[in-house]
Amino acid sequence: MAKQPISILAVDDEEANLDPLMRVLGLEGYYVQTASDGLEAINVLQTLPFDLILLDIRMPRVDGVEVLRYVKDQHLDTEVIMLSAVQDVKTAVECMKLGAYYYLTKPYVIDDLLGLIGRALDWKRMIVHNKALKRQLAYGQSSSKMIGKSxxxxxxxxxxxxxxxxxxxxxxxxxxxxxxxxxxxxxxxxxxxxxxxxxxxxxxxxxxxxxxxxxxxxxxxxxxxxxxxxxxxxxxxxxxxxxxxxxxxxxxxxxxxxxxxxxxxxxxxxxxxxxxxxxxxxxxxxxxxxxxxxxxxxxxxxxxxxxxxxxxxxxSLRDRKDDIPLLVEHFLKGHAGQGEPKRLDGKALELLMKYDWPGNIRELENVIERAAVLSQDNMIYVDDLALPLTPRTLSEGGSGPSRGGILVGSAISLDEIEVAHVRGVLQSVGWNKKTAAEILGLSVKTLYSKIQAYGLTEAK
Ligand SMILES: Nc1ncnc2c1ncn2[C@@H]1O[C@H](COP(=O)(O)OP(=O)(O)OP(=O)(O)O)[C@@H](O)[C@H]1O
Ligand SMILES: [Mg+2]
Missing domain, CATH: 3.40.50.300 (P-loop containing nucleotide triphosphate hydrolases)
Structure with missing residues (x-):
């Protein structure tokens, strides 16, 4: 991808200082613009962002320290190197506190300045990269592979x-x-x-x-x-x-x-x-x-x-059921970590193939994760799956949810069925209320009121 050149703004009220800087930096491949005092610098910065600023301190109208303040307020990712004839420790400390990358006193050796610019730009890249990384982690980015062959x-x-x-x-x-x-x-x-x-x-x-x-x-x-x-x-x-x-x-x-x-x-x-x-x-x-x-x-x-x-x-997962065995294997491997993955009993796999999967792969992942936790040995059986009661699973020979022990047609009230069903759906989707509400055909709000009314909690 074509990259824009790195841009540097050089600010100094003495042209004699700027001219050689422009030439050297230009030769290094940087895009350079100049400003002859602090006010001009701020005006330029309001229209264009720069990667780095070389900033003189003593200048008419607005001095370099004020420009530095403005930059650190408005352009967090712009690095600033102060270049000054003023050998004043107090000012230098103030600039560093305000966020300048370095304070270099004039006269300086141009190679020193070039080295410094390189390091400041590396630093800037690292900061920007870190910020992006933090966002990435915050979103729960997963690096898992995409499985499927249907x-x-x-x-x-x-x-x-x-x-x-x-x-x-x-x-x-x-x-x-x-x-x-x-x-x-x-x-x-x-x-x-x-x-x-x-x-x-x-x-x-x-x-x-x-x-x-x-x-x-x-x-x-x-x-x-x-x-x-x-x-x-x-x-x-x-x-x-x-x-x-x-x-x-x-x-x-x-x-x-x-x-x-x-x-x-x-x-x-x-x-x-x-x-x-x-x-x-x-x-x-x-x-x-x-x-x-x-x-x-x-x-x-x-x-x-x-x-x-x-x-x-x-x-939808129901349109790619051929992938269920592969996905199950993938999730069981993920659950086992370094250890031996658990295996799925034939009847349990049959049930997974019959089920409708309204919550798709996430629902399958949750069902498998939960079953792997609950199963007593290395095999996962129908009982461990705890699929929600749905017309589909129920109509398939009554092999529905058995962990709760409730079967449709047995002598229990509709209310009890409802509580068990809502609980089962919530559990099977890892308490993802949005998905559960979709499966149940309820609004998320109604689901919340049912959870409250029945006193359901994740632990139950
Ligand atoms: N092909 C696949 N192979 C392996 N895992 C998958 C595959 N597709 C999805 N997953 C897993 O299923 C889960 C749900 O996937 P993802 O979050 O990308 O779905 P989504 O469509 O964004 O869901 P939502 O609509 O809830 O935002 C994730 O844990 C993901 O890693
Ligand atoms: Mg998503």
């Missing part, structure tokens, strides 16, 4: 592999637990951007008021709580990939801003008036039909076209 899975994988190396925006559509996040990571790690950040944002879990600032950042004072400038994900993911999960839930107020970014590569921080640029590949995911959402007026049609240059459709 025809529809392999077709999906083939499309994903062809789209991955391009910069095309990709929309991943699939039901809950079908592997959307895993595919997004797969696309990134098979793209030329793989060494750059992969950042993710779940658009449904973040309040509307915060979404724009999370995406595009905000300037200091943009709203009451904005005590300092904050970079958004679009800025932090520069060079890499941004994964927008549940994009169908993105507020209508934010959608035009994302559209503009996709069209022009430009954005503004909340409360800011300068256009910033970032080079980010967008991958989105949705478990809703976005076309329906555009008809209902909840999603902009023009945005749908932009995010959807390629659509990757993830099959």
């Amino acid at each position: 025809k529809c899975f392999l077709e999906m994988l083939d499309l994903a592999l062809r789209a991955a190396p391009t910069d095309a925006s990709i929309l991943i559509q699939g039901g809950s637990g079908t592997g959307k996040e895993l595919v997004a990571e797969f696309l990134h790690s098979n793209s030329p951007r793989k060494e750059q950040p992969f950042l993710a944002l779940n658009c449904s879990s973040i309040p509307e008021a915060l979404l724009e600032s999370e995406l595009f950042g905000h300037e200091k004072g943009a709203f009451t709580d904005a005590k300092s400038m904050k970079e958004g994900l679009v800025e932090m993911a520069n060079g890499g990939t941004l994964f927008l999960d549940e994009i169908g839930d993105m507020a209508l107020t934010v959608q035009p801003k994302l559209l503009r970014f996709l069209q022009t590569g430009e954005f503004r921080r909340v409360g800011g008036n300068k256009n910033l640029r970032s080079d980010v590949r967008i991958i989105s995911a949705s478990n809703k039909d976005l076309r329906q959402a555009t008809i209902a007026g909840r999603f902009r049609e023009d945005l749908l076209y932009r995010i959807n240059v390629v659509t990757v459709l993830l099959p």
Whole structure:
């Protein structure tokens, strides 16, 4: 991928200092711009971001210490090297406290300065990389492999592999637990951007008021709580990939801003008036039909076209049941760690193949994980599976959930069935309330009130 050259702003009120600097830095391949005092420097910085600033201290209008203060307030990722004839320990200490990378006194040896610039840029790269890493960890990024050999899975994988190396925006559509996040990571790690950040944002879990600032950042004072400038994900993911999960839930107020970014590569921080640029590949995911959402007026049609240059459709687990044995083996291996993986009894596998899997692979993973914990020996039997009572599993010869001991048609009240069923569904999806509500055909709110009414807890 073509990289922009590293940009350096050199600020000094004496032209005689700037000219040789410009020449040497230019020869080193840096993009260099100059400013002849602090005020001019701040003006330039308001329109263009720089990787590094070489900053004189004594200058007319606004001095270097003030510029440093401004930079550390507004451009956290810009490194600053102070270059000054002032040999004053107090000023030097103040600059370091404010966040300058180094304080070099004039006259200096140019090779020393070049070495210093190299180290400051390495430092900056490390900081940016660490920030991205923290975000990645916070999202629970998994490095697990994608398992499957069924025809529809392999077709999906083939499309994903062809789209991955391009910069095309990709929309991943699939039901809950079908592997959307895993595919997004797969696309990134098979793209030329793989060494750059992969950042993710779940658009449904973040309040509307915060979404724009999370995406595009905000300037200091943009709203009451904005005590300092904050970079958004679009800025932090520069060079890499941004994964927008549940994009169908993105507020209508934010959608035009994302559209503009996709069209022009430009954005503004909340409360800011300068256009910033970032080079980010967008991958989105949705478990809703976005076309329906555009008809209902909840999603902009023009945005749908932009995010959807390629659509990757993830099959439901019930449409790729051939993969169940492989997936089970994979999850059992994962559970066993270094030890010997447990095995599945034939009847238990039969039941897994009959079940409908409304919560897809996540549900299967949870069922297997739970069974591996509960089973007494190295084998997993039907009893250990604790699949929820559903018409499908029940109609298949009554081989349904046996751990609770409740069978449909036995002498128990409807209320008891309901409690057992809700509990069973919750357990089988690892208490993921969103998935459980979908399986039960309830709203999450109603599910919460039932959990409360029945006094259900995860331990029960
Ligand atoms: N092909 C696969 N092979 C192995 N594991 C998989 C596969 N697909 C998904 N998984 C696992 O299933 C779980 C659910 O996957 P993921 O979180 O990517 O689904 P999702 O579609 O994003 O779900 P949701 O709609 O709930 O956000 C994860 O633990 C993931 O590692
Ligand atoms: Mg997901």
